[in-house]
Each structure stands twice: as structure tokens, then as C-alpha cells.
Amino acid sequence: MSSQLPLTDIRVLDLTQVFAGPYCTYQLALLGAQVIKIEPPGGEMTRLGGALPDLSRQGLGLSFCTQNAQKDCLEMDLKDPAQISKVLELAATADVFVQNFRPGVARRLGLGEAVLEKVNPRMVYCSISAYGDVGPIGHRPAYDHVVQAMSGIMATTGTQEMGPVKVGAPYIDYATGLNAAFAVMAGLRQRDLTGVFQHVDVSMLDTALTMMANNTVTVATTGKDLPKLGNEAASRAPSSGCFEAGCGGLLMLAANNERQFADLCTVLGHPEWVDDPRWATPSIRSQHQDELRTLFGALFVTKSAAEWEALLDDAGVPASRVRTLSETLAEGQPQARELLHTLAVGEQGTPVSLPSVGFKLNGESPKPSKPPRTVGADNATWLGS
Numbered sequence: 001m002s003s004q005l006p007l008t009d010i011r012v013l014d015l016t017q018v019f020a021g022p023y024c025t026y027q028l029a030l031l032g033a034q035v036i037k038i039e040p041p042g043g044e045m046t047r048l049g050g051a052l053p054d055l056s057r058q059g060l061g062l063s064f065c066t067q068n069a070q071k072d073c074l075e076m077d078l079k080d081p082a083q084i085s086k087v088l089e090l091a092a093t094a095d096v097f098v099q100n101f102r103p104g105v106a107r108r109l110g111l112g113e114a115v116l117e118k119v120n121p122r123m124v125y126c127s128i129s130a131y132g133d134v135g136p137i138g139h140r141p142a143y144d145h146v147v148q149a150m151s152g153i154m155a156t157t158g159t160q161e162m163g164p165v166k167v168g169a170p171y172i173d174y175a176t177g178l179n180a181a182f183a184v185m186a187g188l189r190q191r192d193l194t195g196v197f198q199h200v201d202v203s204m205l206d207t208a209l210t211m212m213a214n215n216t217v218t219v220a221t222t223g224k225d226l227p228k229l230g231n232e233a234a235s236r237a238p239s240s241g242c243f244e245a246g247c248g249g250l251l252m253l254a255a256n257n258e259r260q261f262a263d264l265c266t267v268l269g270h271p272e273w274v275d276d277p278r279w280a281t282p283s284i285r286s287q288h289q290d291e292l293r294t295l296f297g298a299l300f301v302t303k304s305a306a307e308w309e310a311l312l313d314d315a316g317v318p319a320s321r322v323r324t325l326s327e328t329l330a331e332g333q334p335q336a337r338e339l340l341h342t343l344a345v346g347e348q349g350t351p352v353s354l355p356s357v358g359f360k361l362n363g364e365s366p367k368p369s370k371p372p373r374t375v376g377a378d379n380a381t382w383l384g385s
Contacts, residue, residue, distance in 0.1 A: 005032025005366060012096040017044040019170055020204060021100035021128045022067040023177025029070035030357045030366045036090060036382060037071045043375030058346045059375055065345055069354050069368035075376030084110050086383060092119050096184055100128040102141045117197040124187035124198045128180050132203035144170035151208035159230035176207040238289035239264055243297055249305030250322040263315040268299050341367035
């Protein structure tokens with residue numbers, strides 16, 4: 001970055017593991033915060049996971065690297081009271097303390113918010129958990145796929161003919177990490193305004209429900225669950241959704257407004273459909289949806305999804321062929337956005353593509369410059385041992 005990062009003067013003590021918590025502190029690190037990560041003896045479980053066995057053998061598996069670059073790494077046994085005292089010494093100099101223990105565990109360890117407030121009255125204390133610190137299931141542990149089941153997102157995914165399906169990626173974990181980073185930033189601002197301790201409580205279930213806010217508001221207001229839409233658009237417009245194209249491809253289309261519908265009809269070679277009484281307005285089109293989609297389908301199979309995508313793009317109609325992730329990463333847009341940054345990791349300097357913050361700040365995307373560290377690599381620096 002050409003200018004000073006916004007969190008350059010912030011120190012974060014990170015006691016989180018797996019995805020959500022570490023992704024939160026990774027965002028803070030990318031924005032300039034000094035993040036000190038504390039792990040149990042042997043390191044956290046994700047150090048051994050990922051697609052590259054050589055890195056996993058070194059305790060630098062891709063599952064760990066993804067959200068732990070740019071951090072100092074300490075190895076500490078929190079069952080040892082002397083080590084807890086060391087943590088409290090570090091906390092006294094920190095601006096932010098983040099933990100994702102199951103509710104109650106931090107307090108039993110002597111690292112709860114009441115203790116930390118006494119140690120550092122100007123701290124932002126962030127608790128991340130599956131369901132939050134209160135409520136009838138607040139005590140339960142969970143991982144992403146369990147919260148997907150709990151939140152209702154699985155029950156709305158798939159088609160009416162198939163059972164509930166989880167989202168392929170652990171999106172609730174990463175969305176919770178982003179939500180927690182946002183909450184920490186709010187806590188820091190509130191701390192600066194008031195000068196007093198802030199406790200931020202972030203839950204995976206809260207995040208999941210807010211990530212599908214339109215569904216959540218609809219069901220909470222009407223009391224009726226929503227049907228599975230499969231690959232159809234949330235708008236349920238007959239000129240939106242997924243269509244089979246030629247060569248076995250799939251085309252996702254979103255001609256939601258009247259201009260887009262007219263342009264779609266023109267691209268398909270039937271501009272007269274705009275004036276057809278069956279398609280004259282959105283409400284009338286919905287009444288004749290099956291007939292309209294049958295006509296669309298018969299035309300879309302005459303060209304490949306890539307050809308239709310190009311034609312619709314030229315006409316200003318939102319559309320995309322269904323891609324694999326590797327195709328998306330190879331086509332240049334992530335590179336133009338500086339979304340990924342390659343660092344040399346481990347003994348052999350294995351090149352690993354790691355995420356930036358996912359937005360641009362004054363034209364640049366803050367990215368990692370320090371590769372993930374082995375467990376305990378910075379003990380001498382911070383603990384003198």
C-alpha cells in the first residue's frame with residue numbers, strides 16, 4: 001500500500017482456531033494490525049489439513065495458510081496457570097482480544113471478558129461462537145455444516161424433488177469471520193469515542209440468518225417457509241434462472257426488468273414477444289411462465305452457454321455460463337482486482353495464493369506480505385523462550 005494502513009497502531013491477541021475466528025483476525029492483519037496468534041501445543045488442527053501433503057507435514061497445510069498469514073505465532077498451554085498469566089500480560093498491551101471457545105470456556109480458563117476488562121479497561125473483547133452467549137442452545141458447539149442445518153439454509157437449497165443440500169463451501173465460517181472483523185472495527189470506534197471496554201459477541205447462526213436476510217424477514221413476517229428454488233432466481237421471474245444450453249452447458253440468466261426482457265427477446269431473435277399479450281407485463285408473464293420458459297429453452301440449446309453469454313453481455317443482459325472455480329480464477333477478473341497474492345510458504349518455498357481483504361482501499365487491495373508461520377515460531381520474541 002502506498003499509504004499507511006488503517007489499523008497500523010492496533011495490536012490483536014488471537015486465540016481462535018479453524019476458519020471463522022482466524023479469518024476475522026486475518027482481515028485485521030491485512031489492514032495493518034499486529035496480530036499475535038496463540039495456539040495449543042502442537043498447533044491448531046487446520047495445520048494438518050489441505051491439498052498439499054508436504055505443507056501439511058510442516059504444519060503449514062493450506063487449510064491453515066488460507067487465513068493465518070501476516071501473524072506472529074505462539075505455542076502455549078492454556079491449562080497451565082503460568083501460561084494464562086503470560087496471556088494476561090500480553091492482553092494488557094493489546095487493543096483487541098479475540099476468542100472462539102465454546103461459551104463459558106474462556107471464563108473457566110480465567111480469560112473471560114470480566115477478567116480482561118480489569119487487565120485492560122480500553123480493550124475490545126470479541127467472542128465468536130456457534131450460537132452466541134445466550135439462548136437455549138448458546139452452549140452448543142458447532143462447525144459450518146452443522147450451522148447450515150440449524151439455520152434453515154439447507155432446507156431451502158436444492159429442488160422440491162431432492163432432500164436438503166448444504167452449500168458446497170464453508171460460507172458461514174467465512175461470513176462470520178467478516179462479520180466479526182466488522183464488529184471489531186465498530187468496537188474500536190466505540191472504544192475511541194467512550195474510552196471504555198467493549199464486548200463484541202458474534203455468532204455463526206446470527207451471521208447465517210443475516211446472510212439470507214430477505215428469506216429470514218419473509219419467513220419471520222409470514223410464518224411460512226419458502227420453497228426450494230433449485231437453480232431458479234430468487235425473483236422467480238420467468239426470464240431469469242438457469243437454462244440448458246448447447247454442448248451440455250448451463251446458462252444463468254437474470255432479465256428481471258422490462259428493458260432487460262426486451263433486450264433478451266431481441267437477442268433470441270423474437271423482438272415481437274415484447275408486444276405479445278401473453279408477455280406484456282411481469283404479472284402476465286408469470287401467469288404464462290411455463291410456456292415462455294419452454295420457448296426460451298428451445299432457443300438456448302441452439303448455441304453454447306459461452307456464445308449466449310457473449311451475446312447477452314453485448315446487449316447488457318446479466319448472464320453467465322456456469323463455471324468451475326478453476327475457470328473463474330483463470331479468466332483474469334480476480335487478477336485485475338488483486339484478489340489473490342502469492343507468497344512462498346514452508347521449507348521449499350511453495351508458492352501459495354492467499355486472499356487479500358476482498359475490497360480496494362484508495363485503489364489498492366491490502367494483501368499479505370508475511371507468509372504463515374510454524375507453530376511457536378515467535379515464542380522467543382513474545383515469551384522470551
